[in-house]
Amino acid sequence: MKAVHFGAGNIGRGFIGLLLSQAGYEVCFVDVNEDFVSQLQKRGEYPVTLASDGQETVMVNNVTALSSVTHAAEVVAAIAEADLVTTAVGVSILKFIAGAVADGISKRVAVSAAPLHIIACENAIGGSAQLKELVHAKLDEDTRRKADASVAFPNAAVDRIVPLQKHDDILKVVVEPFYEWVVDSSQMIPGYTPIEGVHYVENLEPYIERKLFTVNTGHCSAAYLGYLRGYETIQQAMADEPLTALVREVLEETGAVLVQKHGFDKAEHSKYIDKILERFRNPALTDEVSRVGRSPLRKLSPNDRLVSPALQACERGLSYTALTRSMAAALLFDVTDDPEAVELQAAIAELGVEAAVTKYTGLAADHEIHQSVMAEYGKLKK
Numbered sequence: 001m002k003a004v005h006f007g008a009g010n011i012g013r014g015f016i017g018l019l020l021s022q023a024g025y026e027v028c029f030v031d032v033n034e035d036f037v038s039q040l041q042k043r044g045e046y047p048v049t050l051a052s053d054g055q056e057t058v059m060v061n062n063v064t065a066l067s068s069v070t071h072a073a074e075v076v077a078a079i080a081e082a083d084l085v086t087t088a089v090g091v092s093i094l095k096f097i098a099g100a101v102a103d104g105i106s107k108r109v110a111v112s113a114a115p116l117h118i119i120a121c122e123n124a125i126g127g128s129a130q131l132k133e134l135v136h137a138k139l140d141e142d143t144r145r146k147a148d149a150s151v152a153f154p155n156a157a158v159d160r161i162v163p164l165q166k167h168d169d170i171l172k173v174v175v176e177p178f179y180e181w182v183v184d185s186s187q188m189i190p191g192y193t194p195i196e197g198v199h200y201v202e203n204l205e206p207y208i209e210r211k212l213f214t215v216n217t218g219h220c221s222a223a224y225l226g227y228l229r230g231y232e233t234i235q236q237a238m239a240d241e242p243l244t245a246l247v248r249e250v251l252e253e254t255g256a257v258l259v260q261k262h263g264f265d266k267a268e269h270s271k272y273i274d275k276i277l278e279r280f281r282n283p284a285l286t287d288e289v290s291r292v293g294r295s296p297l298r299k300l301s302p303n304d305r306l307v308s309p310a311l312q313a314c315e316r317g318l319s320y321t322a323l324t325r326s327m328a329a330a331l332l333f334d335v336t337d338d339p340e341a342v343e344l345q346a347a348i349a350e351l352g353v354e355a356a357v358t359k360y361t362g363l364a365a366d367h368e369i370h371q372s373v374m375a376e377y378g379k380l381k382k
């Protein structure tokens with residue numbers, strides 16, 4: 001079985017590539033990073049080490065790579081022949097890979113009706129659906145009709161903390177032991193071979209919302225509040241008990257929404273929160289605040305980890321003040337090598353913070369959540 005995976009970065013190598021290879025796939029990574037590509041081509045394997053007491057290392061083999069820049073035709077041919085295409089490039093990068101995916105589909109469906117599943121493994125609601133829209137916009141009508149019958153884009157939720165890597169071996173990845181990959185089976189077409197280690201569910205919404213609004217909401221809250229207190233890593237931030245209490249407060253707010261909306265058991269959800277806070281603290285990992293807080297505009301966008309649960313809490317008459325504190329902290333995330341943080345700071349300077357909040361969150365100035373963000377921003381500025 002052949003898989004093409006876009007993004008040979010941290011989660012690509014440390015999670016998706018690992019699971020696919022262990023499931024018997026020949027994995028072809030596609031990346032813009034020529035160093036990753038040449039090393040993967042040359043070695044055909046790489047090590048993944050678990051950040052746990054035993055520090056166990058497994059070799060991921062049966063892998064190769066192509067450059068999306070210099071091997072464009074080979075990438076298209078690989079997609080045309082693949083059984084599975086996965087991505088872990090960042091949701092804002094999907095638009096740049098859509099052309100290659102569309103060309104691969106066109107080449108494939110012209111000669112074959114064999115099923116192809118395309119799964120975006122990004123931190124976003126409906127990641128594969130977003131990719132589908134971008135890809136379908138590039139297909140002619142006849143190809144789109146054929147693709148509708150044989151090419152599926154099931155949405156997914158992926159969870160494994162993989163920090164930035166700093167090793168002599170550029171392919172080595174250190175990952176937390178925990179992982180969860182949930183895929184929407186209602187979006188699949190006959191002929192799919194299940195991947196060992198993947199959890200298939202008929203309704204993904206509870207899973208993606210629980211993951212994004214707990215792991216990622218908590219994570220970015222720790223990053224933004226930690227940044228304001230001068231911490232460089234999530235582990236340092238989580239050693240600060242008052243800060244951890246603030247993060248827990250945020251997760252209690254999102255938890256109330258999740259329990260009410262999806263019917264999760266309250267006590268079980270509370271254990272889920274505890275486990276996540278423990279994962280953030282993992283002493284065997286060094287996870288930088290700048291990575292976890294990266295791309296604040298994406299994280300402040302209406303459908304993402306802060307604004308969406310706050311809106312849902314508001315609609316249900318539940319508390320959202322801790323969430324707006326995290327949003328306010330995101331507005332103060334002034335990391336100069338993060339292009340979105342730079343854009344946000346420039347917008348605040350140019351438009352004023354009130355208009356910048358509306359521009360990026362979609363919340364009108366008279367919305368009660370917007371007003372709460374402004375109040376929290378005022379407190380944090382002091």
Ligand SMILES: NC(=O)c1ccc[n+]([C@@H]2O[C@H](COP(=O)([O-])OP(=O)(O)OC[C@H]3O[C@@H](n4cnc5c(N)ncnc54)[C@H](O)[C@@H]3O)[C@@H](O)[C@H]2O)c1
Pocket residue numbers: 006007008009010011012030031032033068088089090091093096097121122123158159160161162163
């Ligand atoms: N790291 C984690 O803990 C984690 C966990 C779950 C989900 N995710 C999600 O996975 C995605 C990737 O995150 P990451 O941490 O692995 O980031 P990363 O930066 O380590 O990896 C992204 C990779 O994509 C490559 N890339 C960029 N543009 C490309 C293009 N046009 N074509 C092909 N490759 C391209 C980059 O060179 C890089 O190797 C994000 O959506 C993230 O939210 C990350």
Ligand SMILES: O=P(O)(O)OC[C@@H](O)[C@@H](O)[C@H](O)[C@H](O)CO
Pocket residue numbers: 123158159160161162215216219220291292293294295
């Ligand atoms: O990847 P982002 O920028 O959406 O979020 C940063 C981290 O919260 C994220 O990468 C987590 O480590 C991951 O989602 C854990 O499963």
